[in-house]
Amino acid sequence: MSKPVKAVGLLSGGLDSTIAAAMLMRQGIEIQGLTFYTGFCVVEHNRRSKTRKRKKPVRNEALQAGAKLDLPVEMIDISGPDYLKVLTDPKYGYGKTVNPCIDCRIFMFRRARQYMDEIGAQFMFTGEVLGQRPMSQRRQPMNVIDRDAELDGLLLRPLSAKRLPPTVAEEKGWVDREQLGDIQGRSRQKQMEMAEEYGIEDYPSPAGGCCYLTDANFGRRILDFFEYEGKENLTMDDVMLLKIGRHFRVKPDVKVVMGREEGENKFLERYAPGRWRLETKDVTGPTTLVEGHPTDDDLRQIAGMTVRYAGSKADPDTPVACRYEETERILEPAPVEESVVEEWRI
Amino acid sequence: MIQAARTLDTYGLLCPVPIMKTASAIREIAVGEVLEVLADDPQILEDMPAWCASNGHALLDTIEDGEEYKLFVKKVK
Ligand code: SF4
Numbered sequence: 001m002s003k004p005v006k007a008v009g010l011l012s013g014g015l016d017s018t019i020a021a022a023m024l025m026r027q028g029i030e031i032q033g034l035t036f037y038t039g040f041c042v043v044e045h046n047r048r049s050k051t052r053k054r055k056k057p058v059r060n061e062a063l064q065a066g067a068k069l070d071l072p073v074e075m076i077d078i079s080g081p082d083y084l085k086v087l088t089d090p091k092y093g094y095g096k097t098v099n100p101c102i103d104c105r106i107f108m109f110r111r112a113r114q115y116m117d118e119i120g121a122q123f124m125f126t127g128e129v130l131g132q133r134p135m136s137q138r139r140q141p142m143n144v145i146d147r148d149a150e151l152d153g154l155l156l157r158p159l160s161a162k163r164l165p166p167t168v169a170e171e172k173g174w175v176d177r178e179q180l181g182d183i184q185g186r187s188r189q190k191q192m193e194m195a196e197e198y199g200i201e202d203y204p205s206p207a208g209g210c211c212y213l214t215d216a217n218f219g220r221r222i223l224d225f226f227e228y229e230g231k232e233n234l235t236m237d238d239v240m241l242l243k244i245g246r247h248f249r250v251k252p253d254v255k256v257v258m259g260r261e262e263g264e265n266k267f268l269e270r271y272a273p274g275r276w277r278l279e280t281k282d283v284t285g286p287t288t289l290v291e292g293h294p295t296d297d298d299l300r301q302i303a304g305m306t307v308r309y310a311g312s313k314a315d316p317d318t319p320v321a322c323r324y325e326e327t328e329r330i331l332e333p334a335p336v337e338e339s340v341v342e343e344w345r346i
Numbered sequence: 347m348i349q350a351a352r353t354l355d356t357y358g359l360l361c362p363v364p365i366m367k368t369a370s371a372i373r374e375i376a377v378g379e380v381l382e383v384l385a386d387d388p389q390i391l392e393d394m395p396a397w398c399a400s401n402g403h404a405l406l407d408t409i410e411d412g413e414e415y416k417l418f419v420k421k422v423k
Binding site for chain 1 (some may be wrong): 350355361362363365366369389392393394395399400402
Protein backbone atom coordinates (compact mmCIF):
# COMPACT_ATOMS: atom_id res chain seq x y z
CA MET A 1 0.00 0.00 0.00
CA SER A 2 1.33 3.44 -0.85
CA LYS A 3 1.87 5.99 1.86
CA PRO A 4 -1.12 8.27 2.38
CA VAL A 5 -0.89 11.83 1.16
CA LYS A 6 -0.29 14.21 4.01
CA ALA A 7 -1.68 17.73 4.33
CA VAL A 8 -1.30 20.54 6.84
CA GLY A 9 -4.62 22.11 7.79
CA LEU A 10 -4.85 25.55 9.32
CA LEU A 11 -7.42 25.01 12.03
CA SER A 12 -9.18 27.77 13.85
CA GLY A 13 -11.50 25.33 15.51
CA GLY A 14 -14.43 27.03 13.83
CA LEU A 15 -16.96 25.14 11.81
CA ASP A 16 -15.42 25.89 8.41
CA SER A 17 -11.95 24.57 9.08
CA THR A 18 -13.39 21.56 10.89
CA ILE A 19 -15.53 20.70 7.87
CA ALA A 20 -12.59 21.23 5.52
CA ALA A 21 -10.56 18.74 7.56
CA ALA A 22 -13.43 16.24 7.70
CA MET A 23 -13.88 16.49 3.92
CA LEU A 24 -10.27 15.64 3.24
CA MET A 25 -10.17 12.89 5.83
CA ARG A 26 -13.00 11.25 3.93
CA GLN A 27 -10.75 11.25 0.93
CA GLY A 28 -8.08 9.40 2.85
CA ILE A 29 -5.75 12.34 3.38
CA GLU A 30 -3.61 12.20 6.50
CA ILE A 31 -3.98 15.52 8.27
CA GLN A 32 -1.73 17.47 10.56
CA GLY A 33 -3.59 20.37 12.12
CA LEU A 34 -1.83 23.66 12.67
CA THR A 35 -2.84 26.70 14.65
CA PHE A 36 -0.99 29.90 15.43
CA TYR A 37 -0.56 31.86 18.60
CA THR A 38 -0.31 35.56 17.74
CA GLY A 39 -0.64 37.12 21.19
CA PHE A 40 -3.76 38.97 20.03
CA CYS A 41 -6.32 36.43 21.06
CA VAL A 42 -9.41 37.90 22.70
CA VAL A 43 -10.31 34.77 24.65
CA GLU A 44 -6.92 34.79 26.28
CA HIS A 45 -7.20 38.43 27.18
CA ASN A 46 -10.68 38.06 28.65
CA ARG A 47 -9.45 35.38 30.95
CA ARG A 48 -6.49 37.42 31.95
CA SER A 49 -8.60 40.34 32.97
CA LYS A 50 -11.72 38.86 34.51
CA THR A 51 -11.63 37.29 37.87
CA ARG A 52 -10.66 33.68 37.72
CA LYS A 53 -13.81 31.87 38.68
CA ARG A 54 -15.99 31.63 35.60
CA LYS A 55 -19.04 29.57 35.06
CA LYS A 56 -18.34 28.56 31.51
CA PRO A 57 -14.94 27.01 30.93
CA VAL A 58 -12.94 28.64 28.19
CA ARG A 59 -11.24 26.34 25.77
CA ASN A 60 -8.98 26.34 22.81
CA GLU A 61 -11.25 25.52 19.90
CA ALA A 62 -8.49 24.35 17.58
CA LEU A 63 -7.42 21.74 20.12
CA GLN A 64 -11.02 20.72 20.69
CA ALA A 65 -11.50 20.26 16.95
CA GLY A 66 -8.34 18.17 16.81
CA ALA A 67 -9.60 15.98 19.62
CA LYS A 68 -13.03 15.64 18.02
CA LEU A 69 -11.68 14.63 14.63
CA ASP A 70 -8.89 12.60 16.14
CA LEU A 71 -6.14 14.48 14.36
CA PRO A 72 -2.95 15.95 15.77
CA VAL A 73 -2.70 19.70 16.20
CA GLU A 74 0.52 21.67 16.34
CA MET A 75 0.46 25.14 17.83
CA ILE A 76 3.12 27.53 16.66
CA ASP A 77 3.99 30.69 18.52
CA ILE A 78 4.39 33.54 16.06
CA SER A 79 3.98 36.33 18.61
CA GLY A 80 6.98 38.61 18.76
CA PRO A 81 8.89 41.24 16.79
CA ASP A 82 8.38 39.74 13.32
CA TYR A 83 4.63 39.45 13.74
CA LEU A 84 4.48 42.93 15.25
CA LYS A 85 6.02 44.28 12.05
CA VAL A 86 3.00 42.88 10.24
CA LEU A 87 0.88 45.09 12.46
CA THR A 88 3.02 48.23 12.32
CA ASP A 89 3.95 48.15 8.62
CA PRO A 90 1.41 46.16 6.64
CA LYS A 91 2.10 46.22 2.94
CA TYR A 92 -1.61 45.90 2.19
CA GLY A 93 -2.92 48.20 4.87
CA TYR A 94 -5.63 47.70 7.44
CA GLY A 95 -9.22 46.56 7.38
CA LYS A 96 -11.93 48.32 9.37
CA THR A 97 -9.70 48.95 12.38
CA VAL A 98 -6.02 48.08 12.68
CA ASN A 99 -6.43 44.55 11.38
CA PRO A 100 -3.76 43.87 8.78
CA CYS A 101 -5.58 40.71 7.65
CA ILE A 102 -3.95 40.32 4.25
CA ASP A 103 -0.42 40.68 5.58
CA CYS A 104 -1.30 38.51 8.56
CA ARG A 105 -2.52 35.73 6.29
CA ILE A 106 0.62 36.00 4.19
CA PHE A 107 2.73 35.73 7.32
CA MET A 108 0.82 32.71 8.60
CA PHE A 109 0.69 30.94 5.25
CA ARG A 110 4.41 31.39 4.75
CA ARG A 111 5.04 29.84 8.12
CA ALA A 112 2.58 27.05 7.37
CA ARG A 113 4.34 26.35 4.09
CA GLN A 114 7.62 26.09 5.95
CA TYR A 115 6.03 23.74 8.48
CA MET A 116 4.60 21.67 5.64
CA ASP A 117 8.09 21.15 4.27
CA GLU A 118 9.46 20.41 7.75
CA ILE A 119 7.06 17.54 8.31
CA GLY A 120 7.06 16.31 4.71
CA ALA A 121 3.45 17.14 3.92
CA GLN A 122 2.44 17.50 0.26
CA PHE A 123 -0.06 20.33 0.48
CA MET A 124 -1.94 22.56 2.89
CA PHE A 125 -5.53 23.70 3.28
CA THR A 126 -7.74 26.17 5.11
CA GLY A 127 -11.45 26.43 5.85
CA GLU A 128 -11.69 29.73 3.98
CA VAL A 129 -14.83 30.39 2.01
CA LEU A 130 -14.79 32.63 -1.03
CA GLY A 131 -16.52 35.93 -0.31
CA GLN A 132 -17.11 35.27 3.35
CA ARG A 133 -14.85 37.94 4.80
CA PRO A 134 -14.56 41.37 3.28
CA MET A 135 -10.83 41.78 3.43
CA SER A 136 -8.97 38.55 2.94
CA GLN A 137 -11.47 36.18 1.39
CA ARG A 138 -12.31 37.82 -1.88
CA ARG A 139 -10.82 36.37 -5.01
CA GLN A 140 -8.31 39.10 -5.71
CA PRO A 141 -6.80 39.30 -2.19
CA MET A 142 -6.70 35.52 -2.10
CA ASN A 143 -4.54 35.59 -5.23
CA VAL A 144 -2.29 38.23 -3.71
CA ILE A 145 -1.96 36.22 -0.51
CA ASP A 146 -1.11 33.02 -2.37
CA ARG A 147 1.44 34.81 -4.53
CA ASP A 148 3.17 36.71 -1.71
CA ALA A 149 3.25 33.72 0.60
CA GLU A 150 4.85 31.76 -2.27
CA LEU A 151 2.42 28.91 -2.02
CA ASP A 152 2.92 27.70 -5.59
CA GLY A 153 -0.58 26.31 -5.83
CA LEU A 154 -0.14 24.17 -2.73
CA LEU A 155 -3.00 25.72 -0.78
CA LEU A 156 -6.37 24.07 -1.20
CA ARG A 157 -9.57 25.66 0.05
CA PRO A 158 -11.86 22.62 0.08
CA LEU A 159 -15.10 24.48 0.88
CA SER A 160 -14.89 26.72 -2.19
CA ALA A 161 -12.57 24.60 -4.33
CA LYS A 162 -14.95 24.24 -7.27
CA ARG A 163 -15.19 27.98 -7.59
CA LEU A 164 -11.42 28.41 -7.62
CA PRO A 165 -8.76 27.28 -10.09
CA PRO A 166 -7.54 23.72 -9.48
CA THR A 167 -4.59 23.49 -7.08
CA VAL A 168 -1.69 21.05 -7.13
CA ALA A 169 -3.59 18.63 -4.87
CA GLU A 170 -6.39 18.37 -7.44
CA GLU A 171 -4.13 18.32 -10.47
CA LYS A 172 -2.02 15.51 -9.08
CA GLY A 173 -5.11 13.54 -8.18
CA TRP A 174 -4.38 13.51 -4.45
CA VAL A 175 -7.89 14.75 -3.88
CA ASP A 176 -10.98 14.37 -6.02
CA ARG A 177 -12.16 17.83 -6.98
CA GLU A 178 -15.64 16.50 -7.66
CA GLN A 179 -16.12 15.78 -3.97
CA LEU A 180 -15.04 19.25 -2.86
CA GLY A 181 -17.31 22.21 -2.11
CA ASP A 182 -18.60 25.09 -4.18
CA ILE A 183 -19.60 27.35 -1.31
CA GLN A 184 -19.48 31.09 -1.72
CA GLY A 185 -20.62 33.99 0.41
CA ARG A 186 -21.62 34.67 3.95
CA SER A 187 -24.55 32.33 4.44
CA ARG A 188 -23.62 29.37 6.57
CA GLN A 189 -26.52 27.19 5.54
CA LYS A 190 -24.46 24.73 3.53
CA GLN A 191 -21.87 24.39 6.27
CA MET A 192 -24.59 23.59 8.80
CA GLU A 193 -25.94 20.89 6.54
CA MET A 194 -22.49 19.45 6.05
CA ALA A 195 -21.83 19.54 9.77
CA GLU A 196 -24.87 17.40 10.23
CA GLU A 197 -23.83 15.03 7.49
CA TYR A 198 -20.36 14.63 9.02
CA GLY A 199 -21.70 14.35 12.54
CA ILE A 200 -19.86 17.46 13.70
CA GLU A 201 -21.58 18.81 16.77
CA ASP A 202 -20.84 21.36 19.39
CA TYR A 203 -18.91 23.79 17.23
CA PRO A 204 -18.28 27.35 18.40
CA SER A 205 -20.59 30.04 17.10
CA PRO A 206 -19.25 31.75 14.02
CA ALA A 207 -19.45 35.14 15.66
CA GLY A 208 -15.75 35.49 14.97
CA GLY A 209 -14.08 38.43 16.62
CA CYS A 210 -11.47 36.18 18.16
CA CYS A 211 -8.71 38.56 17.14
CA TYR A 212 -8.07 41.74 19.05
CA LEU A 213 -6.88 43.54 15.97
CA THR A 214 -10.45 43.81 14.72
CA ASP A 215 -11.65 45.48 17.92
CA ALA A 216 -12.42 49.19 17.54
CA ASN A 217 -11.34 50.18 21.06
CA PHE A 218 -8.09 48.37 20.71
CA GLY A 219 -7.59 49.98 17.31
CA ARG A 220 -7.90 53.47 18.79
CA ARG A 221 -5.36 52.66 21.44
CA ILE A 222 -2.89 51.25 18.96
CA LEU A 223 -3.20 54.35 16.80
CA ASP A 224 -2.68 56.55 19.85
CA PHE A 225 0.48 54.57 20.60
CA PHE A 226 1.71 54.97 17.04
CA GLU A 227 1.13 58.71 17.20
CA TYR A 228 2.66 59.51 20.56
CA GLU A 229 5.17 56.77 21.17
CA GLY A 230 6.12 55.73 17.68
CA LYS A 231 5.12 52.46 16.07
CA GLU A 232 8.73 51.31 15.89
CA ASN A 233 8.73 51.18 19.70
CA LEU A 234 5.80 48.77 20.06
CA THR A 235 6.61 45.63 22.05
CA MET A 236 4.52 42.66 23.20
CA ASP A 237 4.43 44.19 26.69
CA ASP A 238 2.80 47.29 25.24
CA VAL A 239 0.31 45.09 23.43
CA MET A 240 -0.61 43.36 26.69
CA LEU A 241 -1.25 46.72 28.34
CA LEU A 242 -3.20 48.06 25.38
CA LYS A 243 -5.64 45.20 25.76
CA ILE A 244 -6.51 45.93 29.32
CA GLY A 245 -8.24 48.57 31.47
CA ARG A 246 -9.18 52.19 30.79
CA HIS A 247 -6.69 54.32 28.93
CA PHE A 248 -6.14 58.07 29.11
CA ARG A 249 -3.68 60.31 27.30
CA VAL A 250 -3.13 63.11 29.81
CA LYS A 251 -0.38 64.83 27.84
CA PRO A 252 1.65 63.83 24.81
CA ASP A 253 4.22 62.20 27.08
CA VAL A 254 1.92 61.01 29.88
CA LYS A 255 -0.41 58.05 29.54
CA VAL A 256 -2.56 56.38 32.18
CA VAL A 257 -3.78 52.78 32.29
CA MET A 258 -6.36 52.00 34.96
CA GLY A 259 -7.72 48.62 36.00
CA ARG A 260 -11.48 48.10 35.84
CA GLU A 261 -11.74 45.25 38.28
CA GLU A 262 -9.67 43.05 40.51
CA GLY A 263 -8.33 40.76 37.82
CA GLU A 264 -7.11 43.68 35.78
CA ASN A 265 -5.62 45.41 38.81
CA LYS A 266 -3.64 42.30 39.62
CA PHE A 267 -2.48 41.99 36.08
CA LEU A 268 -1.36 45.61 35.96
CA GLU A 269 0.73 45.18 39.09
CA ARG A 270 3.07 43.00 37.08
CA TYR A 271 3.80 45.93 34.80
CA ALA A 272 4.50 48.40 37.62
CA PRO A 273 8.32 48.30 37.35
CA GLY A 274 9.45 51.36 35.41
CA ARG A 275 6.05 53.05 35.79
CA TRP A 276 4.28 55.10 38.41
CA ARG A 277 1.64 53.18 40.28
CA LEU A 278 -1.24 54.85 42.12
CA GLU A 279 -3.75 53.31 44.52
CA THR A 280 -6.27 54.76 46.92
CA LYS A 281 -5.26 54.48 50.57
CA ASP A 282 -7.51 52.50 52.95
CA VAL A 283 -10.38 52.07 50.47
CA THR A 284 -10.31 49.70 47.53
CA GLY A 285 -10.01 51.30 44.15
CA PRO A 286 -8.38 50.80 40.81
CA THR A 287 -4.70 50.20 40.21
CA THR A 288 -3.46 53.05 38.04
CA LEU A 289 -0.22 52.92 36.07
CA VAL A 290 1.34 56.04 34.63
CA GLU A 291 3.73 55.89 31.71
CA GLY A 292 6.01 58.71 30.64
CA HIS A 293 7.12 61.79 32.53
CA PRO A 294 4.35 63.16 34.74
CA THR A 295 4.92 66.35 36.78
CA ASP A 296 3.73 66.54 40.39
CA ASP A 297 0.62 68.35 39.19
CA ASP A 298 -0.07 65.61 36.67
CA LEU A 299 0.27 62.97 39.36
CA ARG A 300 -2.16 64.79 41.64
CA GLN A 301 -4.69 65.01 38.86
CA ILE A 302 -4.22 61.35 38.05
CA ALA A 303 -4.71 60.65 41.76
CA GLY A 304 -7.98 62.58 41.47
CA MET A 305 -9.02 60.41 38.60
CA THR A 306 -8.11 57.27 40.55
CA VAL A 307 -10.34 58.43 43.41
CA ARG A 308 -13.12 59.20 40.97
CA TYR A 309 -13.08 55.60 39.73
CA ALA A 310 -12.80 54.14 43.22
CA GLY A 311 -16.55 54.62 43.49
CA SER A 312 -18.72 55.70 46.36
CA LYS A 313 -16.49 54.40 49.14
CA ALA A 314 -13.86 57.03 48.38
CA ASP A 315 -14.25 60.73 49.23
CA PRO A 316 -12.86 63.21 46.74
CA ASP A 317 -9.99 63.83 49.17
CA THR A 318 -9.13 60.18 49.86
CA PRO A 319 -5.34 60.02 49.95
CA VAL A 320 -3.62 58.14 47.15
CA ALA A 321 -0.42 56.13 47.48
CA CYS A 322 1.91 56.85 44.63
CA ARG A 323 4.87 54.53 44.13
CA TYR A 324 7.77 54.47 41.77
CA GLU A 325 10.12 51.54 42.20
CA GLU A 326 11.07 51.63 45.92
CA THR A 327 9.77 55.10 46.77
CA GLU A 328 6.29 55.85 48.02
CA ARG A 329 4.52 59.16 48.58
CA ILE A 330 1.03 59.93 49.68
CA LEU A 331 -0.73 62.39 47.41
CA GLU A 332 -3.70 64.59 48.02
CA PRO A 333 -5.78 64.20 44.93
CA ALA A 334 -6.60 67.23 42.81
CA PRO A 335 -10.20 67.32 41.62
CA VAL A 336 -10.71 66.54 37.93
CA GLU A 337 -13.83 67.39 36.01
CA GLU A 338 -15.72 64.68 34.20
CA SER A 339 -15.29 66.61 30.96
CA VAL A 340 -11.51 66.59 31.37
CA VAL A 341 -11.48 62.88 32.01
CA GLU A 342 -13.53 62.37 28.86
CA GLU A 343 -11.12 64.50 26.88
CA TRP A 344 -8.23 62.36 28.04
CA ARG A 345 -9.92 59.08 27.36
CA ILE A 346 -8.45 57.07 24.50
CA MET B 347 2.75 8.11 42.96
CA ILE B 348 3.56 8.78 39.34
CA GLN B 349 7.25 9.10 38.55
CA ALA B 350 7.85 12.03 36.23
CA ALA B 351 10.93 12.21 34.04
CA ARG B 352 10.61 15.96 33.88
CA THR B 353 8.65 18.78 35.46
CA LEU B 354 7.43 21.79 33.53
CA ASP B 355 6.50 24.86 35.53
CA THR B 356 3.93 27.07 33.79
CA TYR B 357 2.77 29.10 36.78
CA GLY B 358 1.63 32.55 35.75
CA LEU B 359 1.26 31.60 32.10
CA LEU B 360 -2.06 31.47 30.33
CA CYS B 361 -3.21 28.89 27.85
CA PRO B 362 -2.31 28.26 25.12
CA VAL B 363 1.23 29.08 26.25
CA PRO B 364 1.43 26.17 28.75
CA ILE B 365 0.21 23.84 26.00
CA MET B 366 2.87 25.05 23.59
CA LYS B 367 5.47 24.53 26.28
CA THR B 368 4.11 21.07 26.98
CA ALA B 369 4.42 20.24 23.29
CA SER B 370 8.08 21.18 23.21
CA ALA B 371 8.88 19.52 26.56
CA ILE B 372 7.30 16.26 25.46
CA ARG B 373 9.68 16.15 22.50
CA GLU B 374 12.55 15.99 24.93
CA ILE B 375 11.44 12.94 26.89
CA ALA B 376 11.38 9.34 25.71
CA VAL B 377 8.28 7.37 24.74
CA GLY B 378 6.83 5.85 27.88
CA GLU B 379 8.16 8.61 30.14
CA VAL B 380 5.93 11.06 31.99
CA LEU B 381 5.95 14.84 31.99
CA GLU B 382 4.60 16.63 35.02
CA VAL B 383 3.04 20.02 34.22
CA LEU B 384 2.44 22.60 36.94
CA ALA B 385 -0.11 25.25 36.07
CA ASP B 386 -2.46 27.81 37.57
CA ASP B 387 -4.62 28.68 34.57
CA PRO B 388 -7.85 26.68 34.91
CA GLN B 389 -8.21 26.59 31.14
CA ILE B 390 -5.56 23.89 31.16
CA LEU B 391 -8.24 21.55 32.51
CA GLU B 392 -9.99 21.91 29.14
CA ASP B 393 -7.00 22.26 26.87
CA MET B 394 -4.70 19.54 28.14
CA PRO B 395 -7.18 16.67 27.69
CA ALA B 396 -7.93 17.97 24.19
CA TRP B 397 -4.26 18.35 23.34
CA CYS B 398 -3.51 14.85 24.61
CA ALA B 399 -6.45 13.37 22.72
CA SER B 400 -5.54 15.08 19.48
CA ASN B 401 -1.82 14.39 19.69
CA GLY B 402 -2.12 10.86 20.97
CA HIS B 403 -0.58 11.18 24.42
CA ALA B 404 -2.08 9.95 27.67
CA LEU B 405 -3.20 12.25 30.44
CA LEU B 406 -2.62 9.96 33.40
CA ASP B 407 -3.82 12.18 36.18
CA THR B 408 -4.82 15.72 37.08
CA ILE B 409 -4.43 16.89 40.64
CA GLU B 410 -6.19 20.07 41.67
CA ASP B 411 -4.90 21.85 44.73
CA GLY B 412 -6.91 25.04 45.18
CA GLU B 413 -6.01 27.17 42.21
CA GLU B 414 -2.97 25.12 41.29
CA TYR B 415 -2.94 22.12 39.03
CA LYS B 416 -0.58 19.24 38.45
CA LEU B 417 -1.02 17.25 35.28
CA PHE B 418 0.79 14.06 34.34
CA VAL B 419 1.22 13.44 30.63
CA LYS B 420 2.67 10.21 29.34
CA LYS B 421 4.41 10.31 25.99
CA VAL B 422 2.82 7.54 23.95
CA LYS B 423 4.41 8.02 20.55
S1 SF4 C 1 -8.50 38.79 12.15
FE1 SF4 C 1 -6.50 38.92 13.17
S2 SF4 C 1 -5.65 36.82 13.08
FE2 SF4 C 1 -7.32 36.96 11.58
S3 SF4 C 1 -6.31 37.50 9.64
FE3 SF4 C 1 -7.01 39.41 10.58
S4 SF4 C 1 -5.26 40.13 11.75
FE4 SF4 C 1 -4.89 37.98 11.31
